[in-house]
Amino acid sequence: MCFLAIMEAGWAVSMKRDPIIRELADSIEGCQMRDRRRFRRRLRRLKGRGDAKARTNGLKKLRGHIEESLDLVEKRRQLVPGELLTSDLPVLKAQHEIQQALQANQVIIVCGETGSGKTTQLPQIAMRAGRGIFGLIGHTQPRRLAARAVAQRIAEEIGPDGQEIVGFQVRFRKQVKDHALIKIMTDGILLSELATDPKLEQYDTIIVDEAHERSLNIDLLLGCLHQIVQKRPELRVIITSATIDSERFSEFFGGAPVIEVPGRQFEVEVIHAESGDSEDDPEVMASAVQEAMDQALVKHPREGDVLVFLPGEREIREVARVLHGPFGNEFEIVSLYARLSLAAQQKALKPQRRRRIVLATNVAETSLTVPRIRVVIDSGLVRVKRYSARRGIERLPVEGVSKASANQRTGRAGRVAEGTCYRLYSEGAFQKRDDFTAPEIMRTNLASVILRLADLGLGEVETFPLLDRPRPQAMRAGRETLWELGAIDEQSRLTGTGRSMARMPVDPRLARMLLAGQEHRCLADVLVIASGLAIPDPKIRPEGEEAVADQRHAAFRVEGSDLLSKRTLWEAWVERVRAGGTSSQRRWCQSNSLSWVRMREWREIHDQLHRMLREMGIHVSGRSSPAEAVHRALLSGLVTSVGKLARPSAQDGNAKFEKGMYDGPGRRRFKIHPSSGVRSIRPDWIMSAEIIETNRLWARSVAGIDPVWIAEAAPHLLEPEYGDPEWDAVRGSAVTTQRRMLAGLLLPGTRRVSYVVVDPMVARRIFIDEGLVRRDLQLEAGFFKRNGVLQEEIERRE
Known part of the structure; x- marks a missing residue:
């Protein structure tokens, strides 16, 4: 019998003998998941305590904490709405199928097209299936803006208790009550929690939304969940994707079932520019948007709002400046991007009396639904993070969007009625675009990935489970970069500097x-x-x-x-x-x-x-x-x-210098x-x-x-280069000159060092030949003087 089995057997016998221990042990099974292991460990320690008074006080205190956890579970159970979800959103037609799949599988994939309602309804479907009672339903979003908006929308749909049931956490801000059942957060927040909660035990269900975006955070989070579900059989994971690439996620999680949910989409007419590709010059872009607006007002003179997709904040500002003159009286011009204040974000997401032109980055592509849109103007551009190996710095160049992203943008015009999408690039240019946006992990500096994995104790990037494995050269280059910066040591372990950098x-x-x-x-x-x-x-x-x-x-x-x-x-x-x-x-x-x-x-x-x-x-x-x-x-x-x-x-030879x-x-x-x-x-x-x-x-x-x-900035990168050995009578040893090299680049300055560090055997032989045999050694030791007298006596007799 293994040691663990013996411990468990002993624990069972102990519970039978002591009814208080048995009662508390049974109660622990009804506590929050995050408390159970901690309570069991405390109870086990108290069981073996010899001091009866200390044991009694400890059991009393533990009972109080257990009751607090049980009360919280009961409060959550009472908050669950009793009525069924009755909205006409397409995802609700599959709610029973989703709930049954959750009972039978640890991981499920929900593939929902634009307008299916998966983002707001899946947490509520999980809650009505009994999830969220013993642990939170964690729901991740790629962006802070989306996380706040989704939390607010779900709370409104739930009704009076919505603010009690739903909370959110983004960088700089957290609003999650102790008895909340649903927590909306950015994927970065959930990743950071792994440092203190490696098994994510405060959650009983995790929903990773917009997984098709394949950001670095999403790929790392999916890899962590791949490991965690093997250690926590009670955990349930829902992966959502807005594209047909759902089979990739299914295979990654060992054949997880895929549930297809149709979108609610009206027909959208797509009008391309006659020729040419997208222009990234803000002024040229603004002029093209203005022309598209003129055309849009002919087709939609009075109805609906306009959503303009632009690559970044600076382009949004330029387009807003240009549009204000000709369209400022009829339209309210608002911006929508990740770094806006909360008030400005909410303004963009709430329809007003006047028609609006919403100038947005790709946050409005899938993460957020801007209401009342009938016209989409697509610049066809996006800022994409790429790592420049020569520059050694992350950049955000403006590039053409993929076909999948372009189609997602187009779909935004058909959510409430038939609409029109004006693409500021030709159909030929569209056909040359990539089918999907390359995953961020394939186009970024892996030094940051390796740094994060090491900081969280998640192992090496070569063995960490990833949907797409980066090239070996990229992994080596990332590790070399961290070594150069002093973030990792020779065994690829994080240094103190590396830990600070990881933050x-x-x-x-x-x-x-x-x-x-x-x-x-x-x-x-x-x-x-x-x-x-x-x-x-x-x-x-x-x-x-x-x-x-x-x-x-x-x-x-x-x-x-x-x-x-x-x-x-x-x-x-x-x-x-x-x-x-x-x-x-x-x-x-x-x-x-x-x-x-x-x-x-x-x-x-x-x-x-x-x-x-x-x-x-x-x-x-x-x-x-x-x-x-x-x-x-x-x-x-x-x-x-x-x-x-x-x-x-001389190495230049006859070549012209x-x-x-x-x-x-x-x-x-x-x-x-x-x-x-x-x-x-x-x-x-x-x-x-x-x-x-x-x-x-x-x-x-x-x-x-x-x-x-x-040498002061990076002594660990310097390699020594040594000259020929020579005898130094004053030092009494063989010495040589040492110069230092930085990846083949010779640094100025030399110093004399002992040849022992280069070749101990050669240094020993030189010492014997020069110092002892030839007596070229300035040494006052008695044995050396006696040896010298003896050597002179032998030479005289010879």
């Missing part, structure tokens, strides 16, 4: 810079520069005006450092923001050849990172710091992007980009925030550095 929801390189900024007491400046590195360069050089633009940009230039030039530009921009409104800011940017949109984006990212640091308890001083401290901190995130000015050598070339780690050779203010100075050593390849490799955002800083 920052930003690219690991930027996180490393920010931590180093705190270490070097220059965090305010590093925050400015790091947020500036996260956007495209705001400096513009209009055709034919390049010389004028360069002259304007020179006003912000700091000699020897493009990175400090960003600080100077930022200070001027902040002063302008404080001094005037939007019109004044636009004029200032235009007069300085700067992109107003990118300057606004820079400020938004800066403020977001500032808030994040405050949450971590890290104070950001407003004082400006010395240049050396700032450069040292930035180098911590850019240590593999350094370069040494190349000099002519090209001035201004730099040798970098990994035997890369590059030049400083012509746009850099450092190009004319040509420092001996530089670091670069970006290395790009066109007709050659170029370094951009460059700063001169002292190579001594490299």
Whole structure:
């Protein structure tokens, strides 16, 4: 009999002997799931306690906690509405099938088209099937905006007790009562709870909504649930998808049943642009939207609202500005994107008396339902997170949406009646689009994924269950990046630095810079520069005006450092923001050849990172710091992007030597980009925030550095190179010269070290030959002197 079985048998005998223990043990089985294991452990400890008084007091206290848990279970049970769901939403036609599938299976897949009602009805179906009593029904959404809106909608549908039954949690805000049955949250919130609740025992049901979006959080969450359901047979998981790709999810969970739910959809006429593809220039985009609005008013002169899909906030602002003049009297123009305030989000989701034009990012594609839409105008563009290996930073370029996303957008025009979708790209361009958006895990820097898995104790990315396995090269590159940044050690274990970086929801390189900024007491400046590195360069050089633009940009230039030039530009921009409104800011940017949109984006990212640091308890001083401290901190995130000015050598042979070339780690050779203010100075050593390849490799955002800083920033990356051994009579040992290399790049400076660290056997032989035999050893030891006298005596006799 195994040890566990013996323990269980002993526990059963103990309960038979002690009726109080038996009573409490039985009561525990009716408690909340999150309490049961903890209560059992306490009861087991009390059973073996010898002190009768302490045992009695402990049992009394435990009984009180058990009763509190039982009361909470009973309160939840009483809150469950008695009436059946009677809405005409398509998903309710399958509610009995869904409930039966939940009883028979741990995991089910619900594939529902747009308008099926799966987002708001599935938690209620699960609740009426008896779920949510012993643990919460957790319902995840990809975005904060959707989480709040869904919670509010479900609470309204439930009725007077809705606010008691339904709660929500997003970053910075939590409203979940102890007796709530349903908790709506972002997938990121549920992932973060794994750190303190590895089996998610506070939940008895988890619904992962919009799984087809395949964000990084969703893929990681699905992998965690794949592991957890094997340890918790009572847990139920519902995966929802709005696409026909549901079989992938079914296979991942061992053949989980798929329940198809039809959508409630009216016919939508699709009108493509005559030719061309989507334009990502905000002004061109705004003009195209205005033309589509003119056409829409001919087909729908009085009825319904308009939903315009745009890639980001800056495009929303530009389109709103252009539309306000011709359409501002007839329409209310509102925005809808993730970072809006709660009041602004609710305004976009509630229909008003006037017709509305809703300018939205892809949050309105599947996560949220904007009511009363009859016309959709689709720019065909979206901001997609991609990792640039050369730049080493996460970027959000604007790209064309997939066919699946385009069709989801089109469907939004047919929710209440027949509608029209105007696509600002041709049908030919549509046919060339990808069928589905590539999963985020296949197009992102895996360093952040590996960091998160290590922080949560979920193992290696190679063995973690994932729907799509990243390429081995990508996994190796991610791990190498973390090693370079000091986030993991040689055994891929998280370091103290890595744990701090894991708490920052930003690219690991930027996180490393920010931590180093705190270490070097220059965090305010590093925050400015790091947020500036996260956007495209705001400096513009209009055709034919390049010389004028360069002259304007020179006003912000700091000699020897493009990175400090960003600080100077930022200070001027902040002063302008404080001094005037939007019109004044636009004029200032235009007069300085700067992109107003990118300057606004820079400020938004800066403020977001500032808030994040405050949450971590890290104070950001407003004082400006010395240049050396700032450069040292930035180098911590850019240590593999350094370069040494190349000099002519015999190895060049007869080849013509090209001035201004730099040798970098990994035997890369590059030049400083012509746009850099450092190009004319040509420092001996530089670091670069970006290395790009066109007709050659170029370094951009460059700063001169002292190579001594490299060894201080990343000593673990340096490899020694040794010269030939020689005898040192003063030291009494063989020595050699040591130089240090960074991925093949020789750093300046040498030092003399003992040859024992290179080859102990050779060092020993040299010691015997030179020190003992030839007596070239400055040693005062008695044995050495006696040996010398004896050696002279032998030589004299010979």
